[in-house]
Amino acid sequence: MTLEKHVIDTVKEWQTKIGTDDAGVRLYYPKVSMCGYLKLPVEEDSEKICQEAEAYFEKSVPELGHVTVTEKADRFCVFVSPEGCDYINLEIPVSEFLEGFLKVLKTQDMQQVRAYFQAFAKAHGTTVCEEDDEEDLGTVLSFADKDVEPYLYCVTDDQFGITYHRFTKDDFDTI
Known part of the structure; x- marks a missing residue:
């Protein structure tokens, strides 16, 4: 599974369960998961992982707009903007x-x-x-x-x- 698919599926799941929100969505990933998705070694520097993740989203799914990735204590926050959430809501069907x-x-x-x-x-x-x-x-x-x-x-x-x-x-x- 790709990080793109997991993020889109998770946002769509939340939208289906609780509706849409115009504030964007934050998804949290442990370091081992983020590195697995990005095919990076777990020993990789957190700043580099954030940069690689943001570049990944920009290249793989530009429809989400700018996806911000931050880290605290080996836990990565993927922030999908309201515009990205709108794209998922309008363009991605519920499974x-x-x-x-x-x-x-x-x-x-x-x-x-x-x-x-x-x-x-x-x-x-x-x-x-x-x-x-x-x-x-x-x-x-x-x-x-x-x-x-x-x-x-x-x-x-x-x-x-x-x-x-x-x-x-x-x-x-x-x-």
């Missing part, structure tokens, strides 16, 4: 999977969540991978074919209801 997943989450029924994953997998010629996470992240659901949906969903059903966290496989493996 079929995410739209359906967010609807089924409103049922607050874990069996329906599992059924949705199974039905989506069957409709797209793949299978669901499911496992319980030992780190209290709940049930981890994903698809065998990452082209269908590249993210892993950690779905927790507890006294607060059903919630989820979405990770790339690489980020999940670093938890």
Whole structure:
């Protein structure tokens, strides 16, 4: 997965869940993730990583406008401007999977969540991978074919209801 895809997917996910905002969006990445996306060594100087990330966005996705990248304590903040968020809102469609997943989450029924994953997998010629996470992240659901949906969903059903966290496989493996 590319940094561009991850940023656009995450902003689109937030817009789909909570609507748009004219203040821009800040996304935070640990150093190991940022270096992985940019194919830089983890030992790289933080200032250089910020410069490389900003140059990456300028070249790869100029439609987002100027994306600012800053660092504090090995945590990188990617700021997508209001103009960039508008571009994502207007030009990037909501993924079929995410739209359906967010609807089924409103049922607050874990069996329906599992059924949705199974039905989506069957409709797209793949299978669901499911496992319980030992780190209290709940049930981890994903698809065998990452082209269908590249993210892993950690779905927790507890006294607060059903919630989820979405990770790339690489980020999940670093938890």
